[in-house]
Every structure is written in C-alpha cells, then in structure tokens.
Amino acid sequence: MLKLVLLLVAFVQTQFSLCQLRPHPPVxxxxxxxxxxxxxxxxxNGFQISWQDVAGRDGFFVSVCNDERGFLPVAVNVSDTSLTLQGFDRAGDHIVQVSAFVRVGQNMVFNTGALTTIPVTPKDVSLREEPEEAQDVESEATADPNPMTPGEVTAESPSLIEELTTETKVVAVAHRQTLARQFPMLNGDRSFYSPKYPxxxxxxxxxxxxxxxxxxxLLVDAEIDATVARIQARTQPVSEGTPSLDTNKETVVATNLEKPVVHQVTGTTGSSPNLEEKLKLAAEIQAKAEEKKPQVLTPEPTQPKVESKPEVTPEPAPMPRAPSENNTLIWIAILVLAGFLYFIFAKEAK
Amino acid sequence: MNLVKSMIVSLILAAVPQAEAVTVNLSPGWNLVSPVLAQAKAVDQFLTDHASGCSITKIWEYSGGWAQYVPSGINQINTIKPGQGYWFLVSGACDVTTNDTTPGYAYSFESSGWKLIGSNSQADVSIDSAGLLNPANFSSGDASGVIKIWEYSGSSGWKSWQPSGASALSAMRPGYGYWMLLSTGGISLDSSNSSLADLLPPVCPGCPPIQ
Incomplete structure (x- = not known):
C-alpha cells in the first residue's frame, strides 16, 4: 500500500516538473x-501565438513542452512575430516558449524568452507523431518551408540556421522530434547554441x-562586434510594442492572461504590464473580434503544403482563463491525494 | 588612564568601518566583476584609478539589454556603478583594486528576470538567511523571489546557487559580478536594513526584545 502511495506522489511530482526550465544566464x-x-x-484547428518584437534580434526560436522530453523546437528561425501551431499529437496543456536570438558567427545567442500555455483539446489532435526511423518528407514540409531529410543536413552545416527560416507561419507540433534531431540539445534553457558544438x-x-x-x-569578440555592427546597420528601427493579433483573419479570439504553469521569466528593460493593462488589452481584442463577422480563412501565399480549410467553423469563444486556474487544478490534485492518504491511514488505524 | 584611553580608541576604531583594499584578479578573456565602490565613477577615471595595469578590450553592462564600452571608442556605459556587475574582456592577466569604504549593497528591482549585480561589500556575503537573503534586508518582496545566482570565473567556469538542493556557490565574493534570476519584480534589498538585533544573540524566552 505504501508503495502505491509513493508511486502516486512520484507521479504527481513528475507531472508538475516535466516542463521546468533551468535557464542559463545571458551572454x-x-x-x-x-x-x-x-x-x-x-x-x-490550431492556435495562433504572437509575441512582442524586440531590439537586436535576427529571429525567433519557438519550442513546445508537454511531456518528459522537455522543450523541443518547433520553429528555429521565425522572422515574424506570430506563428500558428497545429498538428498536435496529444491533448493537454502545452507550454510554448518563444525566445529571440541573434546570430554571432555560426552560433545563436538567445534572450531569456517568454512563455504561454495553450490548452490542447482532443479535438485539436490531428496527427500522430512519426516513428523515429521513418521520416515523411511531405509532413516535414508542413513544419518547414525548406524540407530536408535528416541525412541532407547535419547539425554541423554552417548555414543550417539560415536555411531553416520559417516563413510559413504554420508549424505542425507533432513533428518537433525531426527538428530536435537537427538541433540536438537545443532547448528552452540555452542562452547560447552552437550547431557545431551543441x-x-x-x-x-x-x-x-x-x-x-x-x-x-566560441564567443569571439570580433564576431560580437560584427554582429552589433550588423544589427545597428539595419535602417528599420524595431518597435518594441504590444504583440499584435491579426483579428481580420480569425473568427474567434481569446487571449491567455494567466501566468504559465512554469516560472515565467520576463525582461528587465521595463516593468511588465500589470493585470489591469492585460485585461484592458484583452477586452480591446475581444471587442474587435466580436465586431468582425466570421470570415473565410485564406492561406498565406508563402504557405507550403498545409491543408487549408476553405471555411472556418466558428467555435464558441473561450473565456480568458483565470490567472490561478492552473494553480487551482494543482491544489485540487493535492487535496484529492491528501484525502486518499487520509482514507488509507484512517482505515489502517481502525 | 592610558589603558582606558587606548581601550576607547580601540572601540572607536572597531566601530568605524575601515577601508579595505579589494583586489580581483582578472584572467585573459572574459571576467565577471563588480568593483567595490562608494559611488559611481566615470569609466575612464575608474580604469585609470583602479585598473591601470589592465589592457581592457571591452566592458559590457546589462540592464535588460546590453551597453558596451570600448577604450577610445564606444562608450554607452558612462559610469561604473556600485552594486552593478560587468563583463570585462581583457587581453592579459591583471588586477582591479579598489579601496573604498562602502555601505554594502542596495538593489531595487522593478521587474523579474536576470540582473547582473555585485555585493559591493568588502567581505564575503553568504547567500542564506543570515546574509544576502536576511528577511530584514528586504524592504519589499522576499527571498522566495530569488531563484538562481550564478558566479563566473575564467579559471573555474560557472558555479550556481539555488534555493533548494545542493549548491556549488554559497557566498558572493567582494569584487565579483553575479547573475541573479528573479521570479518576480518589486524586490528591494538593502544590506543596511539589517537591525541591531540581528547582530546580538537571541533573547531569553519571555524577555523583552532588543530594540
């Protein structure tokens, strides 16, 4: 009986620490x-995520965690500030991390990133994860505009990062193991990554x-100088504004206002928006969405072989999640466990 | 009479903080430092006064974004500030020596995330409830907001402290810089907040507290 209890406790602990980040300090x-x-x-049939643009970046790196594999990359070099995630292989909360990076020589230097949690329902599950051995090139095209079989590109390819520029704006989450093989050991913890020495x-x-x-x-001063000069030479200044949600294209808008399940690390350049500002922003977005009639979702011209649905069936708009919803679930689980333990021990005592 | 005089002088000397030289040995390459200073100093002046033997290639400061200093070139930093950490890139081994009397550390962090700091103390500051994380030091926020501290040394690499489990790092050394990760903003830490009661033994049960 005691073993069963210990197993249960271990299971609960494992579930809550699967996606724990241990970030390395910035360089x-x-x-x-x-x-x-x-x-x-x-x-x-997916989730559009969007995030703030930041100064000094070359692109964005997006990774997802929902199991013991931790954070695995779903898009390595996103140039825009939004991305649609679809093709999930299992339901449940998926924690998404977005990090900005700059290329220094052949290496990547990341900021700490920001997180959100998306609630994937069984209805959203459309793909099964591909087996390790069999790689489906067509399905890779869904995840990446420059399809390549694992044999074509190794982690030592100097231009791998540039080759994997994600212009498509749509990625299949179930295929993240493919990208993880091309970028071994690249996860949400890293502040530096060398494809040659991962x-x-x-x-x-x-x-x-x-x-x-x-x-x-690997971090050479001359390359840092060259990077800084290259970033400064860009004529277009980056506006560090609010993440934009393109409400023209979508029928339903719901923002995630909660703090993620894992520790959320935000920047230090200014104070984070408080809850009132977030609620105001969400209300504005919600109002805009309600003004719009359900519209036809047309595929982006640059989209690869993504099966576009001609018409989007409007779904009931989920309410913004309460900030403490996930914490509440954890407490309920703990209470149930405590009740169970009390019942066992009370029975034993009798 | 002389004995009394000398005792008084000794007591006064013991009570008045003495300036102690703090020297940090820099290795060729990157060094994470935080000079112990009474007040901010212009970078050029600081280098002349405290690092004259160093061939500085670059200095980086971090406050959510990076700012750099290159001798006879870019200067986005302007001053070396007490309690702030810096990356010093040097081409050869050298020393940074300061001799200031400092009040210790005083941080005010509005936001969460990474902070590049130093203890600004002439002695080691332990990372526990008797040192850096003494509840009396927090005028806002508390120790639970500090979730990681990293030290970097060119010779031994990275060492870290975390609130639970074993940590390779247990104290902040004078003159060294540290990466501190905060889970929340709104944390103010001031070493001068520690009360007199912290320095005295605990009172007996039932006795009035020491004010």
Missing part, C-alpha cells in the same frame, strides 16, 4: 528581453569536448 550581445507575455488564440553551454572559454578534443572559446 552578449543577446537581444533585449521581452516585457510582454506571449498571447494566443484559437485559429481553425553540448557547449558556456562559450566564454576554451574547453575540452566529450572526446577530449580542444574546443576554442
């Missing part, structure tokens, strides 16, 4: 931190590799 010249949370709303977390000094080989300091 220069990381992009500015986000000061606004990631927003999401339902879009057809195991190097600290690029500041020379070190020995797993086979005893000498790895030079």
């Amino acid at each position: 220069p010249p990381s992009p500015n931190e986000f000061t606004q949370p990631v927003l999401w709303f339902r879009s057809g 195991f190097v977390e600290n690029p500041m000094f020379e070190q020995a590799g797993p086979n005893g080989e000498r790895i030079p300091a």
